[in-house]
Each structure stands twice: as structure tokens, then as C-alpha cells.
Amino acid sequence: MTNRLQPIFAVAVGLALGLVVTALAGENPLHVLAVLARGAFGTRYGLGLTLAYATPLVFTGLSVAVAFRAGLFNVGAEGQLTMGALAAAAVGAVWPGWGAPGAWLAAGTAAVAAGMAWGAVPGVLRAWRGSHEVINTIMLNFIAAGLANYVTMYVLRNPASQNPETRPVGPGYMLAPWAWFAGAPVGWGLPLAIGVAVAVGWWLERSVTGLELRALGENEPAARAAGINAGRVRVLAFALAGGLAGLVAVPEVLGNTGRFRPAFSAQYGFLGIAVALLGRNRPGGILAAALLFGALQKGATDLDMETDHVTRELALVFQALIILAVAAEGAWEMVFRRRARPC
Amino acid sequence: MMRWILFAVGRFAVGVSLAALAAATAGAAEFRVGLVLDRGGKDDKSFNSSAFLGATEAKTKLGIALKVVEAPDDNAFEPMIRGMAEKRFDLIIGIGFAQQEVIQKVALQFPDRHFAIVDARVAEPNVRSLVFAEHEGAFVVGAIAAWSSPGGKVGFVGGMDVPLIHRFALAYEAGAKHANPRAVVTTSFVGLTSAAWNNPPRAHELAVSQYDSGVEVIFAAAGASGLGVFDAAEEKKKLVIGVDANQDGLKPGRVLTSMLKRVDQAVYASIAEAQAGRFAGGVREFGLANQGVDYSTDQYNAQVLPAALRQRADALKAEILAGRVQVPDYYQRKP
Incomplete structure (x- = not known):
């Protein structure tokens, strides 16, 4: 069993366990699998929704992975994507008249910049004060949520809606979804996510700063001895992680709703941790893991509608079982080593 | 890396073909109602419970097929309501103003389906708006x-x-x-x-x-x-x-x-009328005068x-x- 096949094995085990649970709940596991697969990939609209759920997960997965590779744990992608989405929506709401290419660039830059700024804070605190990034990123999630609520309610509130949301961005900002997906919000955010994943992969493996980042993550004393400025690299890693999370604004705000809604994120920042873990912090793995989670998310809605005993909570059980199976890495290694050992 | 992706996609291809095998054709001529609850959920003992009660009563008294779903987040309303429209539900009821935009959008896309919404006004001929004073x-x-x-x-x-x-x-x-x-x-x-x-x-x-x-x-x-x-x-x-x-x-x-x-009465009455083939769009107001x-x-x-x-x-x-x-x-x- 090679290292690369392990996550796939884990997914299979998790899925199998999940199906056992559905069988216990009184549902035919084959039917459950069929509903999940048909819901997630069976129609253009269904496939589109799967991809639409997967796209933000690629960004947050990359965000978590970049920090992981530097030996840092980014639990703050949720806050970073909140700030990114808020910034993009704010630019679009304050200057609604801007035209297409400039407007996209402005909103996208604002999203990345806001995410980077929010991400850099725990990086700086870790580098200079040694305070742990897990606590700081969690706390910054709350601050981001509070700040975003405040801006939504009292600064940019959309007076035309009962729901708390910002005024819609100007039409020049919107990235129209592709018609092929029959109304699902899939557009240029998807190729952007794939392109960014490739770019991050290249940067980590082929650039000097990428090497410094990995070196720090793998062996800090050695990296320091090699003359790497650990503090600088940590700040950089966190800023980059924040910027990647901020890009969630592109598919969600510019490509879908055109406004900021305080509860818009389906826990993308936290699911990103699972995506990065399942994808082994490699961009290719993250793309595949994001697709899987997107499919489970979409398929779950159909399960809720098409079965009697299985609700959408079951998809959460599925996801959790897969994550557990992946996290039980050591256990698999033990199993396989024992089997591989010549008798 | 590439192999990884291909493998993952391949696994799902297997899933899809299994799906085709297992896909059972469930033919049903009964009247199907989809109830999409708000974030409070059907056990809130209040707004959503009331809607759930009305729909359940319709299920037992009128013999309709009822599917109740709850939204996990605010962006999930559209896939659920659209999914029900695609699955040919006869009447789709959205509970709460948060679904106003989505019902409006889906009602336009599926002009031959019937919808109802509580607490919001949607001016489409195939939507009944149930509002309260x-x-x-x-x-x-x-x-x-x-x-x-x-x-x-x-x-x-x-x-x-x-x-x-x-x-x-x-x-x-x-x-x-x-x-x-x-x-x-x-x-x-x-x-x-x-x-x-x-x-x-x-x-x-x-x-x-x-x-x-x-x-x-x-x-x-x-x-x-x-x-x-x-x-x-x-x-x-x-x-x-x-x-x-x-x-x-x-x-x-x-x-x-x-x-x-x-809300229970409004939901029940809407289901009953739609089942009897007397669905009508427009606004129904409920207040002190009609005990709504x-x-x-x-x-x-x-x-x-x-x-x-x-x-x-x-x-x-x-x-x-x-x-x-x-x-x-x-x-x-x-x-």
C-alpha cells in the first residue's frame, strides 16, 4: 500500500462504514449510494452544485495546507474567508458603477488583501510573541464574524431585504454562471480554483520561498541552521493562507449571490481542514478531496428528499467517518506493515 | 497526483453505475407535498412546528405524500426547493421569509409547479403567499x-x-x-x-x-x-x-x-385546496378577523x-x- 493510495482506502472504509449506518437506519445501502451518486453527478444542475460546493473548499483546503506545510495549524480560514467575502462585497456595493474587468480585479484584490491581512495577524503574533496560532485564529474567527455582522447591519445594509445582507454589488462585478450547468452557480471561480491549486503546488515545490516554508515545517532547527528566518516565513505562510481563504469571495460573492450574507459559508473554513487532511496537503489531493466533499454535500440534500429514514445529517456522518478513517492513518500503517511483513 | 484524481473519479464512476442498477422506479399517483422548513427546525415548538403540524395533519387526513426538509445553511434553500421542483412535487411550501427570493426564482423557472410561502409576498401566478397580521x-x-x-x-x-x-x-x-x-x-x-x-x-x-x-x-x-x-x-x-x-x-x-x-391552518388549507385542484396564487392574509x-x-x-x-x-x-x-x-x- 503506497502512501498515495492510503487516503483512497480511507475514503472507501469511511463510505462503507457510512453505508452500514444507513443499513442500520433501515435503508437499502445500495439505494443510498445510488441517490448520493445520482444527486451529485446525475444531472448538469446536480453536478454544477457539487462543483459549486467544491470550489470554496479548494480555496480553504489550500489555505489550511499551506499553513500545515509550514508547520502551522490554520483554524482561522472561516474568519479569513469572511473578511475576504466582506471586502469584495463592500467594494462592489460602494462603487457599483465600475465595469467588468476592472471591477473583478478590484473586488478580487480586495478579497485577497483582506484575507491576507486577517491571516497575517496570527502569523505576526506567533512569530514575534510566540502566542499559539490555534487560539489566535479561533478568536479571530469570532472577531471577523462580529465585524462582518456589524458592517452588514449598520454600514452596508440592503434596505430591500428582510435578511441581513449587504447591498448588492454592481452588475459589472458579477461573474455569470455557465449556462451548461442549468442554473447552478458554477463559473470562472472553478478554473480559478484549479489554477490557484496548480500555482500553489508549483510555488511550494519549485520556488525558494516555498522550499523555505517546507523546510521550516519539516524541521525547524535545521531550517534555522540553514539561515531561514523562521518568523518571516511564518508570517508569509499565514498571510498566504489568509489570501487563499479570501478567494472564496470569487465563487461565492462575485459568482453567486452578489452580496455578503453573514451566514453564507457552509462551514467552508472548517471543512477545509478536513479537505487538506484528506488531500494530504497536496494541491492535487485537495482538488479530489474537495470534489468528494462537494459531492457528499450535494448528495445529502437528495438523500433527505428521497429516502424515508436518512436525513441530511447522515451525510455529516459520512463525512465524519471518512475523516476518522483518514485520521486513523497510524492504524492503517500498522495493518499494512503487518501484512507486508514476510512470514 | 494525477493518478490520485483519476482514481477518486473512478470510484465515483463505480458508484454511478451501481446507482443505475439499483435505481428503482417508484411509480406514485399520490399528491406530493414538499415542506421546506426554516432554520428553527421542526422541533422549535413554535413557527416551524406549527407548519409541520399542519402538513402532518394533511398527511393523515388527506392522504398526501409529505416530505419535510430542513435547511442546514442559508444557501441550501435553493438546491432543496429546486430539487423538489425537478422531482415533480405537486406543491412546495417554503416556511419563512428567508426563502422569498429562492421561491420567486424557482417559481419562474418552473411555471407549471405550485408553490406557497409563509411570511413573504411573491407576485407570481403559481405562488400563494401566506401572510399574517x-x-x-x-x-x-x-x-x-x-x-x-x-x-x-x-x-x-x-x-x-x-x-x-x-x-x-x-x-x-x-x-x-x-x-x-x-x-x-x-x-x-x-x-x-x-x-x-x-x-x-x-x-x-x-x-x-x-x-x-x-x-x-x-x-x-x-x-x-x-x-x-x-x-x-x-x-x-x-x-x-x-x-x-x-x-x-x-x-x-x-x-x-x-x-x-x-401557520398550521394556512398550510393545511393550502394543501387541501391544491389537492382538490383548486390551487390559486395570490396573497392570503390571516389576522384577528379570520382567527389566523x-x-x-x-x-x-x-x-x-x-x-x-x-x-x-x-x-x-x-x-x-x-x-x-x-x-x-x-x-x-x-x-
């Missing part, structure tokens, strides 16, 4: 609260800070002041997002601090969060007023009354709401209906 009921329970509070201090705990709940709050305060011009009303909201419909601990906290400041009756208009207010009333031995469903039995003796908003909005009386609140108070409340209702008492409507206020 919440302010009329809130005014009456505001007066009941003030009559039951010797110190004249009454409270309001709202769920989400939105115009709909301000409509409750404004009329409640006006009702309290109508009953007792020196009444003082304390108002709190659980939160700004839809999560505020399902946050009982926060509502409990707000209620405890209101009771501690001398408030004697709290009107909880907060979906499932309201359950936190009920707990606070029990702990502090104070009174609470329920909302939407009849919540008098939740904490017998502590619940002064419930402001009924008969009311206050509750039953064995649980007979002691806390004595006959004398009921008579005063009924007299107030009559005055409102006759137009002798004006109830302020937040939706109609001058900016």
Missing part, C-alpha cells in the same frame, strides 16, 4: 402582559433582528402602553443571522437578565430560541408569553398565553389568565376589529 396579535398579548404585571415592567425577546420581528415588538409595546400608559418595555434580540432562530442559551441569558431587572412578563418571539426564555421563566418564577404555536403546555402555570399565528392570529386560552393557562382578563382581551380584540383601536404596523411606518 402579526401586529394585531402582538398588540393583544402586549395588553395582556401589561395587565398581568403589577409593576408595569414587561419584556420582549425577539429572534432575528429583522423587520418581521420588529413588527411584533412595535405592536407589543403599543399594546402594553395601551393597557397601562406607564408600562416600561425592555426589548432584546437574540442575533442578526438566521442562527438566532435556534439559540436557546442566548435567549435564556437575555431573559434572565430581563427578569433580574424587574421585568415580570416576557413575550418570546424567537422560534426555537424561545425555549430558553421558557426555561428562564421557570427558574425565575416569572411569566412568559409564547408565540406562533400554542405553547401554554410547555411550562404550565408559567405561560400567560401564546400569541397564535395559525389570536391569543390562546386552554386548561394550562386558566389560572394565570383568569376569566376577567380574558374578557378584557376579547373586548380589546373587538375594538381593534371595529377600528376603534389603531394597531401600529412596522411595515407601514413612516420612515
Whole structure:
């Protein structure tokens, strides 16, 4: 069993366990699998929704992975994507008249910049004060949520809606979804996510700063001895992680709703941790893991509608079982080593 | 890396072909109703429970096929409602104003399907809008609260800070002041997002601090969060007023009354008419006049709401209906 096949094995085990649970709940596991697969990939609209759920997960997965590779744990992608989405929506709401290419660039830059700024804070605190990034990123999630609520309610509130949301961005900002997906919000955010994943992969493996980042993550004393400025690299890693999370604004705000809604994120920042873990912090793995989670998310809605005993909570059980199976890495290694050992 | 992706996709291809094998054709000629609940969920004992009750009653009495779904987040409404439209549900009912835009959009895309929405107006011919005059009921329970509070201090705990709940709050305060011009009303909201419909601990906290400041009756208009207010009333031995469903039995003796908003009746009637082939779009309004909005009386609140108070409340209702008492409507206020 090679290292690369392990996550796939884990997914299979998790899925199998999940199906056992559905069988216990009184549902035919084959039917459950069929509903999940048909819901997630069976129609253009269904496939589109799967991809639409997967796209933000690629960004947050990359965000978590970049920090992981530097030996840092980014639990703050949720806050970073909140700030990114808020910034993009704010630019679009304050200057609604801007035209297409400039407007996209402005909103996208604002999203990345806001995410980077929010991400850099725990990086700086870790580098200079040694305070742990897990606590700081969690706390910054709350601050981001509070700040975003405040801006939504009292600064940019959309007076035309009962729901708390910002005024819609100007039409020049919107990235129209592709018609092929029959109304699902899939557009240029998807190729952007794939392109960014490739770019991050290249940067980590082929650039000097990428090497410094990995070196720090793998062996800090050695990296320091090699003359790497650990503090600088940590700040950089966190800023980059924040910027990647901020890009969630592109598919969600510019490509879908055109406004900021305080509860818009389906826990993308936290699911990103699972995506990065399942994808082994490699961009290719993250793309595949994001697709899987997107499919489970979409398929779950159909399960809720098409079965009697299985609700959408079951998809959460599925996801959790897969994550557990992946996290039980050591256990698999033990199993396989024992089997591989010549008798 | 590439192999990885191919492998993952391959696994799903296997899943899809299995799916084709297992796909059973379920032929059904029964009338299928999809009920899409708001964030409070069907066990909120209030708004969503009331809708669920009406739909379940239709299931048992009319023999319809009912599918109830709850939204995990605000972006999930569209896939669910569209999914039901694609799966040829005969009537799709959205519970709560949060689904207004989605129902509007999907109703346009599927002009031959029928929809209904509670608490919002959608001007499409295939959508029935079920709206309530919440302010009329809130005014009456505001007066009941003030009559039951010797110190004249009454409270309001709202769920989400939105115009709909301000409509409750404004009329409640006006009702309290109508009953007792020196009444003082304390108002709190659980939160700004839809999560505020399902946050009982926060509502409990707000209620405890209101009771501690001398408030004697709290009107909880907060979906499932309201359950936190009920707990606070029990702990502090104070009174609470329920909302939407009849919540008098939740904490017998502590619940002064419930402001009924008969979502159950509205849902049941819509299903019954649609099943009989008499679906009609447009706006249906429910208020004091047609008992769509009311206050509750039953064995649980007979002691806390004595006959004398009921008579005063009924007299107030009559005055409102006759137009002798004006109830302020937040939706109609001058900016």
C-alpha cells in the first residue's frame, strides 16, 4: 500500500462504514449510494452544485495546507474567508458603477488583501510573541464574524431585504454562471480554483520561498541552521493562507449571490481542514478531496428528499467517518506493515 | 497526483453505475407535498412546528405524500426547493421569509409547479403567499402582559433582528402602553443571522437578565430560541408569553398565553385546496378577523389568565376589529 493510495482506502472504509449506518437506519445501502451518486453527478444542475460546493473548499483546503506545510495549524480560514467575502462585497456595493474587468480585479484584490491581512495577524503574533496560532485564529474567527455582522447591519445594509445582507454589488462585478450547468452557480471561480491549486503546488515545490516554508515545517532547527528566518516565513505562510481563504469571495460573492450574507459559508473554513487532511496537503489531493466533499454535500440534500429514514445529517456522518478513517492513518500503517511483513 | 484524481473519479464512476442498477422506479399517483422548513427546525415548538403540524395533519387526513426538509445553511434553500421542483412535487411550501427570493426564482423557472410561502409576498401566478397580521396579535398579548404585571415592567425577546420581528415588538409595546400608559418595555434580540432562530442559551441569558431587572412578563418571539426564555421563566418564577404555536403546555402555570399565528391552518388549507385542484396564487392574509392570529386560552393557562382578563382581551380584540383601536404596523411606518 503506497502512501498515495492510503487516503483512497480511507475514503472507501469511511463510505462503507457510512453505508452500514444507513443499513442500520433501515435503508437499502445500495439505494443510498445510488441517490448520493445520482444527486451529485446525475444531472448538469446536480453536478454544477457539487462543483459549486467544491470550489470554496479548494480555496480553504489550500489555505489550511499551506499553513500545515509550514508547520502551522490554520483554524482561522472561516474568519479569513469572511473578511475576504466582506471586502469584495463592500467594494462592489460602494462603487457599483465600475465595469467588468476592472471591477473583478478590484473586488478580487480586495478579497485577497483582506484575507491576507486577517491571516497575517496570527502569523505576526506567533512569530514575534510566540502566542499559539490555534487560539489566535479561533478568536479571530469570532472577531471577523462580529465585524462582518456589524458592517452588514449598520454600514452596508440592503434596505430591500428582510435578511441581513449587504447591498448588492454592481452588475459589472458579477461573474455569470455557465449556462451548461442549468442554473447552478458554477463559473470562472472553478478554473480559478484549479489554477490557484496548480500555482500553489508549483510555488511550494519549485520556488525558494516555498522550499523555505517546507523546510521550516519539516524541521525547524535545521531550517534555522540553514539561515531561514523562521518568523518571516511564518508570517508569509499565514498571510498566504489568509489570501487563499479570501478567494472564496470569487465563487461565492462575485459568482453567486452578489452580496455578503453573514451566514453564507457552509462551514467552508472548517471543512477545509478536513479537505487538506484528506488531500494530504497536496494541491492535487485537495482538488479530489474537495470534489468528494462537494459531492457528499450535494448528495445529502437528495438523500433527505428521497429516502424515508436518512436525513441530511447522515451525510455529516459520512463525512465524519471518512475523516476518522483518514485520521486513523497510524492504524492503517500498522495493518499494512503487518501484512507486508514476510512470514 | 494525477493518478490520485483519476482514481477518486473512478470510484465515483463505480458508484454511478451501481446507482443505475439499483435505481428503482417508484411509480406514485399520490399528491406530493414538499415542506421546506426554516432554520428553527421542526422541533422549535413554535413557527416551524406549527407548519409541520399542519402538513402532518394533511398527511393523515388527506392522504398526501409529505416530505419535510430542513435547511442546514442559508444557501441550501435553493438546491432543496429546486430539487423538489425537478422531482415533480405537486406543491412546495417554503416556511419563512428567508426563502422569498429562492421561491420567486424557482417559481419562474418552473411555471407549471405550485408553490406557497409563509411570511413573504411573491407576485407570481403559481405562488400563494401566506401572510399574517402579526401586529394585531402582538398588540393583544402586549395588553395582556401589561395587565398581568403589577409593576408595569414587561419584556420582549425577539429572534432575528429583522423587520418581521420588529413588527411584533412595535405592536407589543403599543399594546402594553395601551393597557397601562406607564408600562416600561425592555426589548432584546437574540442575533442578526438566521442562527438566532435556534439559540436557546442566548435567549435564556437575555431573559434572565430581563427578569433580574424587574421585568415580570416576557413575550418570546424567537422560534426555537424561545425555549430558553421558557426555561428562564421557570427558574425565575416569572411569566412568559409564547408565540406562533400554542405553547401554554410547555411550562404550565408559567405561560400567560401564546400569541397564535395559525401557520398550521394556512398550510393545511393550502394543501387541501391544491389537492382538490383548486390551487390559486395570490396573497392570503390571516389576522384577528379570520382567527389566523389570536391569543390562546386552554386548561394550562386558566389560572394565570383568569376569566376577567380574558374578557378584557376579547373586548380589546373587538375594538381593534371595529377600528376603534389603531394597531401600529412596522411595515407601514413612516420612515
